[in-house]
Amino acid sequence: MRKTFAIVSAVILVASAVNPVCAQTISDEQQGLISSNCASIKLQLQNVERLGSKSRQHLGAQYESVLTNLIINLNLRLVKNNRANAEIAEQQIKLSSERDTFKSKFTDYSRELESLKNTDCKSDPQHFYNKLLSVRAKRSEISDSMKRLREIIGEHRASVEKVREELKNGQ
Amino acid sequence: MANNPDKPIRGRRNLMILGASSILIAVATTVASLQIYRATGDIYLDRSRPGYIFEDEKHSEEDDQKENFSNEGEINAGVMDEYLKELDTIIERIDDSADDFSPEPLSDDSLNISVDDEEEQQ
Numbered sequence: 001m002r003k004t005f006a007i008v009s010a011v012i013l014v015a016s017a018v019n020p021v022c023a024q025t026i027s028d029e030q031q032g033l034i035s036s037n038c039a040s041i042k043l044q045l046q047n048v049e050r051l052g053s054k055s056r057q058h059l060g061a062q063y064e065s066v067l068t069n070l071i072i073n074l075n076l077r078l079v080k081n082n083r084a085n086a087e088i089a090e091q092q093i094k095l096s097s098e099r100d101t102f103k104s105k106f107t108d109y110s111r112e113l114e115s116l117k118n119t120d121c122k123s124d125p126q127h128f129y130n131k132l133l134s135v136r137a138k139r140s141e142i143s144d145s146m147k148r149l150r151e152i153i154g155e156h157r158a159s160v161e162k163v164r165e166e167l168k169n170g171q
Numbered sequence: 172m173a174n175n176p177d178k179p180i181r182g183r184r185n186l187m188i189l190g191a192s193s194i195l196i197a198v199a200t201t202v203a204s205l206q207i208y209r210a211t212g213d214i215y216l217d218r219s220r221p222g223y224i225f226e227d228e229k230h231s232e233e234d235d236q237k238e239n240f241s242n243e244g245e246i247n248a249g250v251m252d253e254y255l256k257e258l259d260t261i262i263e264r265i266d267d268s269a270d271d272f273s274p275e276p277l278s279d280d281s282l283n284i285s286v287d288d289e290e291e292q293q
Contacts, residue, residue: 066261077242104212
C-alpha cells in the first residue's frame, strides 16, 4: 500500500514538473472577470490569431530566404571555388532544422489557440484560464525558437565575415 | 420475348445505389482529407486558406524574397561584402518582427482579466 502510494506520488510529481504552468487555481474574482469579459476576450484572441498568422508568414519567408537564397547558394559557390567551409555547412543544417521546429511550434500553438477559442469562458472560466496558460506556454516556445534562429543567423554572419577577412588577407 | 416488368425497376434501383454510394465515397474522402489537413497542422500554415490573413495584410512574396545570391562565379572579398549586405537586409526585417510572439497580447492585463487592474480602478 505504501509502495503504491509512493509510486502514485512520484508520477504526480513528475507530471507536474513536466507541465508546471498548465494548471493554476484562480480567484473567484478573476473567474468573474473572465465570465463578464468573455466576448471581448474572444475578440482579442481572434485578433492575436490573425496577427500571429501574419507574422508566421512573414518570418517564415525570411528564414526561407536566408536558407535557400543565401546560405545554400553560398555553400555551393564556396565548394565550386574549392573553399568549402564546414562552419557554414553546419549552419545550413542547423538553420533548416530550427526552421522546421519553428513551423511545428507554430502549428502546436495555433492548435491550442483554436481550442482556447472554442472553450466556453462564460460558464467555465477556470478551465478557460488553464487553457490560456497552455497557449501562453506554446507561444513562448515559438519565441524561443525565433531566438535560436536569430542566433544561428548571427553565427552565420560572423562566419561570413571571417571568410571575407581571409579573402582580404589573400589566404 | 416478353418484357420483364422487374428489369426497369432494378435498373432504377441500381442507378440510385450507384448515385448514393458515389456521394458516400465523396463525403468519406472529403472528411478524411480534411481530417488529415487538420491533423498534420497544414490548416494553420496554409496561406491560401480563406480568411487566414486579410489580403491587404499579406506581405508580398516579392518583398519577402527578393534577396538572391548566385551559386555561380568567383569568391572574393567584394562578393562577400555583397552577400553580407543582402543578409543584413533580411536580418533587419527579422529584428523588426522580434517581438511578434511576445507574451504581452495574451497577458492578464491585455485580456482585461487582471484582478490587480480591477482593484486599482476601484
